[in-house]
Amino acid sequence: MAADYILVVHKENPVERLSPLEVKDIFLGKKVKWGNDAPITLVMNTNEEIHEQFTRVMLQKSPVQLSVYWKKILYSGIGMLPLAVKDDEAAKSYVGSHKNAISYITEDALDRQVKKVEIR
Amino acid sequence: MRNGGSIRSKIWRCVLVALIGYFVATLSSFYSNMSQYDRLSLLVQVHFPQATLGNDILYTFKRQTERYEEAFLTGEGELAAQGNDLSASLSTMLDQLLVAVERYPHPQVTPSYIQGLRDEYRAYAHLAGKVYAQVADVESSLDLQKEVGQLGRAQHHLLTAFTELNKRLNTFFISEIEENKNKSLKSTIFLGALFVLVLLTVTLIIDRVAHRLLITPLAKLQENVHRFSRTQDVIRPEPTSTTDEIGHLAKAFWEMTKNLKATTVSKKYVDNIIRNMTGGLVVVSPAGAIQTVNQRTLAMFGYSEEELLGTMAATLFTPDDEAVLSPDLINTLVTNGPLKDADVTCLTKAGRRFPAHFSGSAMHNEEGTLEGIICVINDITELKNAEHTLRKMAHYDALTGVANRNLFFERLENSIRDAQRDERIFALLYLDLDNFKPINDSMGHDVGDLVLKTVAGRLQEVVRTGDTVARMGGDEFTIILNALHSAADAEILARKISETISAPFVINGSGCTLGVSIGISLFPDDGADTEILVNKADYAMYQAKSAGRSTFRRFTEG
Numbered sequence: 001m002a003a004d005y006i007l008v009v010h011k012e013n014p015v016e017r018l019s020p021l022e023v024k025d026i027f028l029g030k031k032v033k034w035g036n037d038a039p040i041t042l043v044m045n046t047n048e049e050i051h052e053q054f055t056r057v058m059l060q061k062s063p064v065q066l067s068v069y070w071k072k073i074l075y076s077g078i079g080m081l082p083l084a085v086k087d088d089e090a091a092k093s094y095v096g097s098h099k100n101a102i103s104y105i106t107e108d109a110l111d112r113q114v115k116k117v118e119i120r
Numbered sequence: 121m122r123n124g125g126s127i128r129s130k131i132w133r134c135v136l137v138a139l140i141g142y143f144v145a146t147l148s149s150f151y152s153n154m155s156q157y158d159r160l161s162l163l164v165q166v167h168f169p170q171a172t173l174g175n176d177i178l179y180t181f182k183r184q185t186e187r188y189e190e191a192f193l194t195g196e197g198e199l200a201a202q203g204n205d206l207s208a209s210l211s212t213m214l215d216q217l218l219v220a221v222e223r224y225p226h227p228q229v230t231p232s233y234i235q236g237l238r239d240e241y242r243a244y245a246h247l248a249g250k251v252y253a254q255v256a257d258v259e260s261s262l263d264l265q266k267e268v269g270q271l272g273r274a275q276h277h278l279l280t281a282f283t284e285l286n287k288r289l290n291t292f293f294i295s296e297i298e299e300n301k302n303k304s305l306k307s308t309i310f311l312g313a314l315f316v317l318v319l320l321t322v323t324l325i326i327d328r329v330a331h332r333l334l335i336t337p338l339a340k341l342q343e344n345v346h347r348f349s350r351t352q353d354v355i356r357p358e359p360t361s362t363t364d365e366i367g368h369l370a371k372a373f374w375e376m377t378k379n380l381k382a383t384t385v386s387k388k389y390v391d392n393i394i395r396n397m398t399g400g401l402v403v404v405s406p407a408g409a410i411q412t413v414n415q416r417t418l419a420m421f422g423y424s425e426e427e428l429l430g431t432m433a434a435t436l437f438t439p440d441d442e443a444v445l446s447p448d449l450i451n452t453l454v455t456n457g458p459l460k461d462a463d464v465t466c467l468t469k470a471g472r473r474f475p476a477h478f479s480g481s482a483m484h485n486e487e488g489t490l491e492g493i494i495c496v497i498n499d500i501t502e503l504k505n506a507e508h509t510l511r512k513m514a515h516y517d518a519l520t521g522v523a524n525r526n527l528f529f530e531r532l533e534n535s536i537r538d539a540q541r542d543e544r545i546f547a548l549l550y551l552d553l554d555n556f557k558p559i560n561d562s563m564g565h566d567v568g569d570l571v572l573k574t575v576a577g578r579l580q581e582v583v584r585t586g587d588t589v590a591r592m593g594g595d596e597f598t599i600i601l602n603a604l605h606s607a608a609d610a611e612i613l614a615r616k617i618s619e620t621i622s623a624p625f626v627i628n629g630s631g632c633t634l635g636v637s638i639g640i641s642l643f644p645d646d647g648a649d650t651e652i653l654v655n656k657a658d659y660a661m662y663q664a665k666s667a668g669r670s671t672f673r674r675f676t677e678g
Contacts (some may be wrong), residue, residue: 071192074269075188075272076275077273077274082593100569
């Protein structure tokens with residue numbers, strides 16, 4: 001049984017919830033700014049279980065496909081590759097210290113460093 | 121334009137007009153075709169290669185970027201190398217395009233624009249050749265990512281620029297084709313209109329020229345011919361030059377008509393003569409039917425022309441003269457020549473007869489066959505009357521109407537001849553009125569003449585038919601008493617005459633009495649010669665007068 005994932009942002013980020021479509025747009029680089037015009041910093045949690053589950057459920061892609069997708073964006077000069085971290089801890093640490101960052105972690109790993117955003 | 125010149129030169133003028141028109145049309149057609157050829161050449165040699173280069177550049181660049189992308193995604197160095205290989209040829213194409221645009225300026229693509237693109241591309245190719253060959257570390261190297269992103273943007277810019285370049289070249293190429301199409305259409309329309317215009321102009325000019333140079337002079341000539349046929353009168357034409365054939369033809373015609381007028385008698389002229397002839401003209405067919413008559417004939421006979429034409433000529437003559445114009449007579453006229461002034465008696469429509477002179481001659485046509493008989497009939501009634509009057513004047517006494525001396529001697533000779541032939545006797549009485557001179561002197565010549573007329577009348581009454589009373593002059597009369605049985609008969613008649621004369625006269629209301637002395641000579645007893653007989657009667661008369669008037673004496677010797 002795979003662990004469930006949750007979206008996390010900086011504690012000061014006012015956003016409370018995002019729709020699945022908004023989540024998809026953000027992680028495919030189509031929505032690049034928060035409501036207050038601050039740029040969104042994507043953090044890919046490459047923890048194997050979570051990463052695969054998140055990309056397949058939320059982005060309807062395999063992790064390899066997502067990698068190629070982002071490389072094409074990079075190749076065509078539209079954007080840079082998103083930041084990649086190894087596990088939940090690294091993700092929480094980065095999101096906790098960067099105001100505009102967003103990432104996903106295992107539900108059990110949620111703590112006070114970050115704020116959970118509901119997907120609804 | 122002169123109206124003169126030969127027909128050849130006039131036709132050449134028309135041909136020249138047509139040739140000029142043809143030359144103008146051909147020249148403009150040639151010019152139009154040449155300019156179209158130039159435009160098409162430019163299209164083939166310049167605009168089409170430019171457009172093709174634009175296509176090739178865009179296509180090659182797309183292939184190159186595909187190779188790079190694959191190389192970037194797969195990390196295959198071979199694909200990156202393939203991409204790099206295309207850089208040289210694309211760079212060459214840009215150079216070619218630059219040269220082409222420098223040689224044939226393009227309205228939307230300047231050489232500097234292509235130069236800029238070329239330089240930009242070279243920079244891109246240089247960087248791409250380096251970057252895409254080693255992209256394995258892209259996820260970990262932020263610098264590399266930046267370079268890839270920069271290349272991506274440069275590539276995007278170039279793609280947009282090449283697409284735009286290609287679009288401009290192709291659009292211009294297509295617009296050039298369109299323009300050529302329009303120009304061709306316009307020039308076709310223009311040429312068509314020009315040809316029609318030239319054709320119309322040439323036709324019009326030739327028509328005017330031909331009309332002025334050929335048709336008008338011919339129409340004038342024709343008018344002259346008509347005029348001649350109507351009025352025998354022609355206006356003298358003047359040829360404008362020595363080579364003006366139509367003018368000369370017109371002049372020749374004019375001269376011909378002049379000669380014709382001088383040498384030929386017109387039908388009008390002949391008709392006029394016939395109409396005004398004093399004699400009646402009748403033309404009769406060889407069969408004897410009337411073919412032509414003139415007004416005089418109609419007036420003479422009282423027929424209308426319709427009544428006479430076709431009827432037999434014999435109708436015009438009394439039955440006695442029917443031999444006139446019988447087939448026999450016609451033959452005679454043909455063989456013996458014309459008949460001149462034959463005496464005939466004509467018969468009018470009303471049945472009146474009149475004497476006429478008839479002349480006829482045969483009329484032959486040019487081939488020598490008999491066409492008819494030309495007859496001239498002259499009414500000689502007046503001539504006959506005049507002859508009668510003349511004869512009367514020659515033989516009769518103008519005052520008394522009895523025979524004059526001439527007729528008396530003629531009759532006397534006749535009587536002598538008749539009496540000698542028949543062995544008869546006749547008497548000659550010589551009368552001299554008594555006391556006539558006093559009446560003539562006292563009562564005037566008028567009365568004297570009246571007395572003489574009365575005496576002559578009484579003498580005529582008393583003699584027998586066949587006897588002759590003549591006035592010898594003054595108050596002397598003679599009487600020939602023919603066919604007597606004896607000398608006594610003469611004396612009986614002499615007494616009767618004397619008594620008749622002695623009867624009283626009533627002249628101007630007053631009565632008077634005359635006497636007469638008569639001398640008698642007898643044939644053959646007193647002589648067989650007129651002179652002797654007259655002398656003897658005259659002598660006897662003087663004897664009677666000496667014996668005491670109002671008596672008679674036979675001639676006796678001594």
